[in-house]
Amino acid sequence: MNMDSSLDSDLIRYLSDNSPMLQYLIDTLPVPIFYKDKAGYYLGCNKAFEDFIKIERSQLIGNNVFQLYDRELAEIYHSADQALFDNPGIQNYESVVRSTQGDERYVKFHKTSFGDSKNEVAGLIGVIFDITAQKQLEHKLTEQATYDSLTGLYNRREGLNRVGELYELTRRNKMPLAVLMLDVDHFKRVNDQYGHQIGDRALQFIADTLRQTSRQSDILVRYGGEEFLLFLPNVAEGDAVTFAERYRTTLAEKSMSLSKDQQLHLTVSIGISCYKQQSLTDLIHEADIALYEAKSRDRNNVCSY
Numbered sequence: 241m242n243m244d245s246s247l248d249s250d251l252i253r254y255l256s257d258n259s260p261m262l263q264y265l266i267d268t269l270p271v272p273i274f275y276k277d278k279a280g281y282y283l284g285c286n287k288a289f290e291d292f293i294k295i296e297r298s299q300l301i302g303n304n305v306f307q308l309y310d311r312e313l314a315e316i317y318h319s320a321d322q323a324l325f326d327n328p329g330i331q332n333y334e335s336v337v338r339s340t341q342g343d344e345r346y347v348k349f350h351k352t353s354f355g356d357s358k359n360e361v362a363g364l365i366g367v368i369f370d371i372t373a374q375k376q377l378e379h380k381l382t383e384q385a386t387y388d389s390l391t392g393l394y395n396r397r398e399g400l401n402r403v404g405e406l407y408e409l410t411r412r413n414k415m416p417l418a419v420l421m422l423d424v425d426h427f428k429r430v431n432d433q434y435g436h437q438i439g440d441r442a443l444q445f446i447a448d449t450l451r452q453t454s455r456q457s458d459i460l461v462r463y464g465g466e467e468f469l470l471f472l473p474n475v476a477e478g479d480a481v482t483f484a485e486r487y488r489t490t491l492a493e494k495s496m497s498l499s500k501d502q503q504l505h506l507t508v509s510i511g512i513s514c515y516k517q518q519s520l521t522d523l524i525h526e527a528d529i530a531l532y533e534a535k536s537r538d539r540n541n542v543c544s545y
């Protein structure tokens with residue numbers, strides 16, 4: 241045990257006198273518990289805490305966070321402890337913790353300060369709730385609510401949310417904004433001829449091509465079944481046509497491999513509209529009208545509103 245002279249000897253004696261039963265009690269609890277003195281030195285912990293940080297109690301007691309964790313993490317723990325000592329009572333916060341072996345967990349800390357016989361703050365007791373599974377689930381649900389599961393592009397709802405923000409920026413700063421509505425040509429035939437699985441792969445192929453051909457700042461949305469909406473910030477009318485032509489020709493020139501000697505060729509039609517003070521709804525509607533025109537011009541075509 242690395243006992244330091246700054247450890248409160250009365251406190252240690254008190255804890256030692258009472259420790260067998262107390263230790264037994266806290267070891268039965270399945271949540272990690274630790275306690276420290278006011279100088280930040282660990283006084284004890286339960287079995288769940290030993291398992292959690294993967295360090296034995298005997299190696300823990302008498303050490304502080306700077307002796308146990310990397311400096312960055314130690315600073316965070318230290319200042320949180322200090323905040324509790326400065327403002328005694330209960331402290332709750334979420335954090336990411338790393339065991340001494342490096343694995344990360346999301347946790348919720350519930351810390352309570354305790355006083356000595358003179359009612360002076362003497363240390364703290366911390367309880368850790370592992371919320372990793374909950375955080376992972378939240379992350380998964382956010383992903384599902386944000387992205388289209390087939391193509392990985394924004395789904396319609398999230399796409400329109402993001403575009404709402406971009407549209408506001410465009411309107412306020414009088415910036416250009418181009419909207420491209422893109423629809424796969426004769427996609428029903430792909431499904432009918434090769435089946436839905438190949439149809440799904442074709443949609444992924446198109447989405448991948450769009451991703452590769454677009455800029456980081458573009459917002460790519462799977463708007464419906466085989467329909468995509470692309471929002472290009474800061475792109476004026478002339479450039480919008482160039483971009484749309486680039487998407488169209490890139491797709492028309494590529495082919496998706498179905499087997500060693502079978503390739504699938506896909507084409508798209510694209511309608512363009514550009515921001516001229518109209519509402520976002522009108523802007524999208526105009527791109528739809530232009531798309532209709534591109535379809536009627538024998539498909540594999542780009543039309544501006």
Ligand SMILES: Nc1nc2c(ncn2[C@@H]2O[C@H](COP(=O)(O)OP(=O)(O)OP(=O)(O)O)[C@@H](O)[C@H]2O)c(=O)[nH]1
Nearest residue numbers: 423424425426427428429431436437439440465466
């Ligand atoms: N495999 C697959 N097919 C889909 C999906 N969503 C929509 N589709 C299909 O997309 C096809 C769209 O067909 P239509 O609206 O008739 O259009 P099209 O055949 O592409 O013809 P044009 O748009 O006029 O060129 C339908 O057969 C839908 O079943 C999907 O997620 N996966």
